[in-house]
Amino acid sequence: MSEHSQEPTTAHTKKLLYDTNERVLCFHGPLMYEAKILERQWMENDPEFDGPYYLVHYKGWKRTWDEWVPETRVLRWTESNLRMQQKLKEMYSKRSRETSTEEAKDNEYLLKPEVRLDIPDSLKGLLIDDWENVTKNQQLVSLPRTPTAAEFLDQYRRFKLESKRSQGTEQLLDEVVQGIRDYFNKALGSMLLYRFERHQYASSRKKFANKDAADVYGAEHLLRLFVQMPLLIAQTDMDQDAVSVLIEYMSDIMKYMQKMQRDIFLKEYENAGPEYVSLTNTT
Secondary structure (H helix, E strand, C coil), rough: CCCHCCCCCCCHHCCCCCCCCEEEEECCEEEEEEEEEEEEEEECCCCCEEEEEEEEEEECHHHHHCEEEHHHHHECHHHHHHHHHHHHHHHHHHCCCCCCCHHHHHHHEEEEEECCCCHHHHHHHHHHHHHHHHCCCCCCCCCCCCHHHHHHHHHHHHHHHCCHHHHHHHHHHHHHHHHHHHHHHHHHHHHHCCCHHHHHHHHHHCCCCCCCCCCCCCCCHHHHHHHHHHHHHHHCCCHHHHHHHHHHHHHHHHHHHHHHHHHHHCCCEEEECCCHHHHHHHC
């Protein structure tokens, strides 16, 4: 990317949030590291890079690790973000230790799975926000969601069928979409909830007794499922070809999630009332 080494003097420069030489935190894999911004640029007319990018140097790392990263991987050097960095380190360190505690289940959403399924950077940021909203800010996803997980999967199915590249694969597409929906319905109550959400879940099962979880919850919890899917797949007897197909489809669905994220993810979570918070803290 040497051709991008000069910072342009365009209107887009105003949209760059971080300054050259600024001390920041930067995602590399599932963790955040201290970094320094060497250069910055708004990328255009490039099939691989689009939008605000920064050339960063990770403190204490060799220069060979310097890399251009999208703005979604960069965070301000603030006390709250430093606490988040430490929390991620603690969660990642627990990965190798088996535990049945609820806290460990909460942390698994942000861990790198055994079967490789890369989470796009922008969606990884949404996972962090989701975790913080629920576990730190004591907020909840409003239910029922619009669109629901089932509606989003149907929307993705229609999108693929309208694509020329999907011709002749309708049956396979239907099987994958239905399979993901089934996984979601089975996993939501046992694997996809933070402790703070469990009372809401119990209430929703009574209120929407005739509906599947995929017809009540939305993209926020569906994204959590994708983090857990490699762990679920590892427990099945699927052959390698079937696993490869499923991973490929899930990666494609997440790309579609990125494309539609402004329309499918909740912009503001709802604040839980004092009674709900009190009930959660006493159980």
